[in-house]
Every structure is written in C-alpha cells, then in structure tokens.
Amino acid sequence: MASQYEDREYVLKGGIIRHLSTFKHVNAGFWQVKGFHGDDEDALTKWNGSERFSPTSMGARVVGLFQVTQGSGVNYFVMANGKIMRVNGAVVTDLLTGQAAGYYDGETLNSIFYAVSGVNANKKILSTLTVQGVGIAAPGSACTAALGAVGVLTGDYSYKYTYRNSVTGHESNPSPVSNTLTTTTDQVSLTGIAASGDAQVDYKVIYRTTTGGDGAWFRVAEIANATTTYTDNIADTSLGEAVLEDSGVPPQAAYVEIHNGMLAYAGLESPNRSRVAMSGVLRPEACDPDNVYDLEPDEEDIITGMKRFGSSLAVYKRNRLFLGVGSAPDEMNFVPTRVKEGSLGNACIIDYNSAHWYLGERGPLVFGGLKEEFIGRPIQNFYKTLDPVYLGNATGVFYKPMNMLIWNVMEIGESDYNTWLCYNTQTKEWSIRDHASSRLSIYLDTIKSTKLWLGGVDGYTYTGDTGTGDNGANIACELVTRGICLKYTNKQPDLEQTYVFRHIEILYDANGGTSPVTVQYALDKPDANYQNTVNVATGASTFIPTTGTRARFDLAGYGRLLFIKLTVDSAEALTIRGIRVQGNALGRR
Numbered sequence: 397m398a399s400q401y402e403d404r405e406y407v408l409k410g411g412i413i414r415h416l417s418t419f420k421h422v423n424a425g426f427w428q429v430k431g432f433h434g435d436d437e438d439a440l441t442k443w444n445g446s447e448r449f450s451p452t453s454m455g456a457r458v459v460g461l462f463q464v465t466q467g468s469g470v471n472y473f474v475m476a477n478g479k480i481m482r483v484n485g486a487v488v489t490d491l492l493t494g495q496a497a498g499y500y501d502g503e504t505l506n507s508i509f510y511a512v513s514g515v516n517a518n519k520k521i522l523s524t525l526t527v528q529g530v531g532i533a534a535p536g537s538a539c540t541a542a543l544g545a546v547g548v549l550t551g552d553y554s555y556k557y558t559y560r561n562s563v564t565g566h567e568s569n570p571s572p573v574s575n576t577l578t579t580t581t582d583q584v585s586l587t588g589i590a591a592s593g594d595a596q597v598d599y600k601v602i603y604r605t606t607t608g609g610d611g612a613w614f615r616v617a618e619i620a621n622a623t624t625t626y627t628d629n630i631a632d633t634s635l636g637e638a639v640l641e642d643s644g645v646p647p648q649a650a651y652v653e654i655h656n657g658m659l660a661y662a663g664l665e666s667p668n669r670s671r672v673a674m675s676g677v678l679r680p681e682a683c684d685p686d687n688v689y690d691l692e693p694d695e696e697d698i699i700t701g702m703k704r705f706g707s708s709l710a711v712y713k714r715n716r717l718f719l720g721v722g723s724a725p726d727e728m729n730f731v732p733t734r735v736k737e738g739s740l741g742n743a744c745i746i747d748y749n750s751a752h753w754y755l756g757e758r759g760p761l762v763f764g765g766l767k768e769e770f771i772g773r774p775i776q777n778f779y780k781t782l783d784p785v786y787l788g789n790a791t792g793v794f795y796k797p798m799n800m801l802i803w804n805v806m807e808i809g810e811s812d813y814n815t816w817l818c819y820n821t822q823t824k825e826w827s828i829r830d831h832a833s834s835r836l837s838i839y840l841d842t843i844k845s846t847k848l849w850l851g852g853v854d855g856y857t858y859t860g861d862t863g864t865g866d867n868g869a870n871i872a873c874e875l876v877t878r879g880i881c882l883k884y885t886n887k888q889p890d891l892e893q894t895y896v897f898r899h900i901e902i903l904y905d906a907n908g909g910t911s912p913v914t915v916q917y918a919l920d921k922p923d924a925n926y927q928n929t930v931n932v933a934t935g936a937s938t939f940i941p942t943t944g945t946r947a948r949f950d951l952a953g954y955g956r957l958l959f960i961k962l963t964v965d966s967a968e969a970l971t972i973r974g975i976r977v978q979g980n981a982l983g984r985r
Contacts, residue, residue, distance in 0.1 A: 427922045427959065428778075429827040431873030432972070433798065434820055439905075440972040442873055442964075443829050445866040446850060449857040452488045454481065457812065458851025459513075460500030461837035466507045466523035472839070473509065473521065474857060475500045480511065482525060483857065492519065492527040499789050499835075501651050501742060505659065505680050508564065514650025514663050520681075522563065528596040531645030531681040532559045535571035539589045539602075547583030547629040551607030552576055555628075556639060557589055559597040560618070566681045567601060569643045570613065584628040589619070597621050603639040606632045613639045642684035647673050651702045651742045655709040656723050662702045662711060663742065669698035672711055674725035687725035691718050692732075700788070701742035705752060710763075712738040712745070712754070717763065734767040740784070743835075746792040746801055748821070753801055755787050760803075760819065775817070775826050783808050791836040794821075796846050797861065804833045812853040830872060833858075865967030870911075872965045876922055879957030880977050889957070894982045897953040900929060900960060901976035902939065903946045911966030912938035915947070919955035926961050927951075941970060954982070 435441040460475030472483045473491075480492040498515035509521040510530060518530035541555055554577070556570035577584060589600060598621050603613035615636030619626055650663025659680040661673040670693040676682040691699065691711060701712040709720040709728075717735035722728035739745050739754040746753040751764040759772020759779040772779055786806040790813075793802055801819040806812060816829040816836075835851030848860030858867065865871060881889030882897075902915060914937055916926035928937035929949035939947035960975060 426875055427878045428874065428876040430875065431829055431871055432875055433800070433818060433827045433829075434823045434825045435971070436799075436822070438823075439974075440875065442864075442966075442968075442970040443871060444861040445863045445869075445871055445967065446831070446848075446858040446860040447862050447867050449849065449859045450483050450488060451486050452483075453855040454479070454488070454851075454857065455855050457834045457853045457855065458857060459498065459835060460502070460511070461835050461849055461851045461857070462500075462502050462509065462511075463837070463839040463849070464502075464504050464509045464521075466504070466509065469523065471509075471521075471525070473502075473511070474851065475511070475513075476851070476855060480519065480521070480527060489525070491521065491525055498650075499743065501663075503652050503654050503659065505654060505657075506678070508680075510652055510659060510680060512649045512652045512661070512663075514648065514665075517648055518646055518652075518661075520564075524563075526563075528561070528564075529594065531683070532561060532566060532568035532592070532594055532597060532643075533645055534569035534643075535559060535590055535592070535600075537588065537590050538572040538574045539586050541574050541577040542585045542587070543577065543579065544583035544585040544627055544629075546581060547579075548631050549579040549582050549584060549629065552578050552605075553584060553607075554605050554613075555584075555586060555616075556603045556613045558601045558603070558639065558643075559592040559594065559621070560599040560601050561596045562598050563596075564681070566679070567640070567643055568597075569641060570603060570639045573613075586626045586628060587624065589624045589626060591621050591624060601639075602626055602628070604628065604630075604635065606635065615639070640682070642676060642687075643679070643682040644685055646675060646681065646683040647671075649673070651699070653702045653704060653709060655704065655720070658725055660702060660709055660720075662699045667693075670695075670713070672699070672702070672709075672720070672728075672730070674722075674728055676725055677723075684725060687728075689720070689728055689730055691730055692716065701739045701745050701754070703742075703745045703747060703752060705747075705763075706750065706765075710745075710752060712742075714738050714740065714757065717768075733763075735763060737761060737768055737770075741788040741790060743789065743791040744787070744803055746794050748794045748801060753792065753819075755790055755792070755803060755805075757784075760817075771819070778828070781807050783810070786813065793836045793838050793848070795838065795848050795861070802829075802836060802848075804831070804836050831860075831866070863967075864969050868967065870965045870967050872963075873970070874961065874963045875972075877958075877960045877975060879920075879922070879959060881957055882977070882979055883981055891956045894954060894956060895958075895979055896982055897951060897955075897958045897977060897979040899976075899978040900949040900951065901946050901978075902949070902962070903973040903976070904939075904941050904944075905971040905973065906943045906945065907941050907969050907971075908943075909941060909966060909968030909970070911964055911968050912936075912940050913962055913964045913970070914938050915949050916961045916963075917951055917953055918959045918961070919953050920957050922959045924959070926959075927953075945973075953979075 454476035456477035498513035555574040559568040649661035659675040720730040837849040850858040883890040918924040
C-alpha cells in the first residue's frame with residue numbers, strides 16, 4: 397500500500413499532440429491550443445503576428461488575392477467591394493468596378509490572368525492592366541453581298557465575318573452566312589458588316605467561299621471594327637486560312653483550372669452545375685458547346701471545386717470526386733474515383749505533397765490518388781462548432797516556412813471568418829489561431845521567399861508571420877493540456893485511482909517581456925471551472941517570462957485527471973518548453 401502514497405511526477409513534453417482530442421482519449425499532449433503552434437524544436441511557440449500589406453483599405457471584405465507574373469512584371473490583384481484592384485504598396489488602382497459580391501478563382505495562361513467568380517461575367521486582365529471579358533460574342537447579323545465593278549471573281553460566293561481582339565489574337569465565332577452571289581469577272585461589294593459593341597474588339601475579319609461555294613469559308617481581309625463596308629477582289633488562290641467554328645464564349649463559371657494547355661470552366665449556373673466546359677488548346681477564350689462534360693447530372697450533388705491533380709483534372713462534388721484526362725477538348729474522359737466525401741468548396745483544396753488536402757462535411761480529408769483519408773478525428777468536436785455555409789468559401793494554403801496547412805474558418809455565432817485551422821505537416825499536430833481573415837494566399841517577395849498574404853474582413857490586406865503582434869495589437873493565446881494522470885498502465889491512465897496534484901512547473905524561454913502568463917487548473921473535465929494556482933515566488937497565479945527558465949506553482953487538487961490552462965494576451969514572443977506535474981495517488985475509489 398505504501399507505493400500508493402509515493403510522490404509521482406508527470407512531465408508533459410513535446411509540441412501539440414492530438415489537439416482538441418475528445419475527453420476519452422486521455423494521453424500526453426494538449427486538449428486545446430489557441431495562438432500557439434508546435435515548432436521544429438518540439439516546443440510550443442506563440443504565433444507571429446501580421447502587419448498591413450498595404451496601408452489602404454479595400455473598402456469591404458476581401459474576396460480575392462492573387463500574385464500574378466505577367467511577362468517580366470509581377471502584379472498583386474485584390475478583389476473587394478465590387479472591384480478588381482491592383483495593389484502596389486500604398487498605391488491601389490481600381491481596374492474594374494461595379495461587380496457583384498462573390499469569391500474569385502483565377503489562373504494565368506500566356507501572361508493573361510483569367511478571373512471568375514460565378515456571379516460576374518468571366519474576366520481577363522492583360523499585362524497592360526486592361527480588364528476585358530473572356531471570349532467575344534459572334535456577330536448577330538449577316539453582311540450583304542452585291543456586284544461591284546469589274547474584277548477577278550467568277551463563280552458563286554457567300555461571306556461570313558468575325559470580331560477580333562488584335563491584342564490577344566482571339567476571334568469570335570463567325571456571323572450568319574450572307575446571301576450567295578453569282579459573279580462573272582466582278583468585284584463584290586459588302587455592306588452591313590456590323591460593328592461590335594465590345595470594347596476589346598478592334599478588328600473584323602471577312603471570310604469567303606471559293607468558286608462554287610463548297611461550305612467552307614476562307615480569310616479574305618481584316619478591317620477596322622468601325623468600318624461596315626468592304627470591296628472584295630481577292631482571287632481564290634490568295635485566300636487565307638479557314639474560319640474556325642468552335643470559338644464560342646466560355647460559360648460564366650465559379651472555378652477555372654488549366655489542363656494540358658486548356659482552361660476548364662466549372663461551377664456553372666443551373667441547370668449545368670454538374671458540367672465542366674473545356675476551352676481549345678492554347679485558346680482559353682474559345683469554347684465549343686459540344687466540348688462539355690456532365691458528371692452525373694441526375695444526382696442531387698453539384699460540382700464544388702476543381703484543381704489539378706498530377707496530370708489529371710480533379711473535379712469535386714460534396715460526395716464524389718472525378719479525375720479527368722485528355723489532350724484535346726473533345727477527348728476528355730472523366731472517371732469517378734472511390735472517394736465518398738468530397739470537398740465543400742474550391743478554395744479550401746490545398747495541393748501539398750502530391751495529394752489534395754481539403755475540408756469535407758466531417759472535417760479535413762486527404763486524397764492521394766485512391767480514396768480519401770479522414771485526418772480530422774482529433775478535432776471533430778471543434779469542427780462541429782464551425783459554420784458549414786462559410787466552410788464552402790474557406791481558403792486553404794500551404795505555408796512552407798512553418799510546414800503548416802492553414803484554413804480560414806468561421807465559428808457558429810460569429811459574424812465573419814474569425815479563426816485559422818492549422819495542421820503541422822511535420823509533427824501531425826493541430827492548432828487554431830484567432831485571425832479575422834476572409835481570404836488566405838501566398839506570395840513570393842523580391843528575394844523569392846514565401847510569405848503569407850491575408851485578406852481581412854475589415855478590407856485591409858496583411859502579410860502574416862512578420863512580427864509579435866497583429867499590426868501592433870496583442871495576440872490572445874490559450875492552451876489547455878489533456879488530462880494528466882499520475883499513474884499509467886500500458887500507456888492508459890489509471891482512472892480507478894484518486895490523486896492529489898501538488899505542484900506545477902512551467903518551463904519556458906526568457907523573452908524579456910512584461911506580459912503575465914496566467915496558470916490555472918481544472919479537475920477531471922477540460923470544460924470544468926478553472927481555479928487559480930499559487931506562484932511559489934510571487935504568490936500570484938501568473939509568471940512574467942522576463943528572466944529565468946521555469947516557474948513553480950502550488951495547488952491542492954484532488955481528482956483523477958488534472959487539466960492545466962495557460963493564457964497570455966501579448967505582443968511578445970513566448971516559447972513553452974514543457975510542463976511538469978507532481979503529486980501522489982491516494983488510493984482506489
């Protein structure tokens with residue numbers, strides 16, 4: 397019996413282990429960690445703060461953040477307040493205004509940035525910072541052909557014409573066919589070549605059949621958009637290439653992705669919410685209405701996201717995942733996988749380590765090529781507190797300097813995004829961080845270092861992990877250990893015993909700061925009332941990590957499990973190296 401009364405000690409070391417695990421999984425580690433993360437030295441370190449990327453407010457919640465390389469230049473595009481803006485330090489330039497509120501997705505091809513939101517017409521941004529629509533609508537009316545002066549044309553001819561953007565080289569589908577005109581060594585006078593009202597159109601291209609009209613139209617000439625007449629005296633042997641009939645305007649989409657030189661468009665309007673539309677190869681603004689793929693459209697599920705996956709195109713639904721392959725828009729093949737729980741949204745899909753990490757209905761999941769793996773079990777209770785509607789628009793990024801996957805989420809009862817859900821890819825640990833970020837992104841600075849880029853719910857943009865405070869404001873941190881027991885059998889706590897917990901030691905790094913760290917405890921349940929401890933040196937329930945490496949606290953707690961809470965509200969760095977608990981068993985109940 398004497399062994400039951402010997403002093404025992406329990407040392408809690410290492411980083412965050414099974415963060416937010418349920419009460420029944422009692423072991424070493426932490427039950428909740430907020431504002432801390434596990435570092436490479438196996439300690440708990442307070443998150444670095446953020447500072448404003450630009451001192452200028454975007455005017456409303458940020459809904460898009462993109463660093464885009466266009467030619468030899470780099471542009472920072474921000475979407476907020478119905479605008480598409482370019483941010484260059486303190487200079488914010490409105491590129492487009494009057495847009496409906498919606499979250500943006502984007503891709504860059506041939507130095508042109510394609511931006512889609514699902515609620516606005518698809519847009520492209522040229523390297524000149526000109527914003528234009530994606531695709532050009534075909535002319536709605538035919539031109540009229542009539543005999544002109546003596547010329548070289550003999551035979552039956554008909555005409556079509558297209559609209560052209562000379563900057564991008566894109567042409568629309570052709571107009572309806574004109575009347576057929578019979579000529580005998582004549583010229584042909586064309587009238588009614590209607591001008592386009594689309595600002596990106598600066599030219600029109602005229603096409604004609606060869607003698608006898610065989611159903612193919614070949615290039616005759618190019619005229620200015622404002623010009624509505626043309627006289628044709630071009631011999632058949634001097635005609636150019638045939639007109640393309642597959643240059644339709646891509647459908648308004650919420651998601652866009654590059655696949656084998658094509659742009660894939662998804663997140664379309666009803667009734668096509670299970671449809672993927674493919675552009676031509678290196679013709680991102682040209683969509684043939686036949687080159688669309690409906691992925692199980694009869695099921696009550698819609699496409700929620702689309703990302704590259706190796707050499708495939710991964711198309712997510714809430715309960716499905718399809719992989720598409722093909723080298724041409726009319727040769728795509730979409731195959732269903734074994735995935736039963738897909739992504740809730742598009743921006744929350746993170747491409748990391750040859751796998752997709754995303755947020756599903758139960759929690760975070762990983763798809764590596766066969767089926768999904770659920771990795772959210774340790775945080776299931778916390779995940780249930782998140783607003784499922786906002787999860788659909790959550791953003792996920794891999795922040796390499798901290799080996800951290802980060803998602804911005806919103807807890808039920810909050811008015812906007814207020815929390816980061818963080819997963820350390822090296823230690824396999826979860827943590828959370830208070831930060832009101834409506835959008836997360838990554839950018840490369842001038843020396844190609846990876847930086848965290850944040851769009852705030854307050855309309856400001858921030859660069860993260862840069863300082864000890866959030867733009868000078870304190871960061872509130874809290875950690876709660878998992879239940880500490882003083883006797884274990886086969887790594888399981890002996891909960892048939894009652895223990896007296898006598899002492900707590902906090903091991904830390906001196907930071908020279910003045911912000912007090914409060915140490916409290918609760919017995920048996922992590923959500924019980926927390927009581928104050930007594931600092932042996934000061935008599936308070938706090939310690940100030942100005943100097944030294946440890947602080948000792950007394951308590952007289954009787955129970956089966958001890959939960960320790962540390963809280964600090966500061967703009968100072970803090971590293972917790974370990975927690976030591978001492979006490980003894982009182983005997984079986």
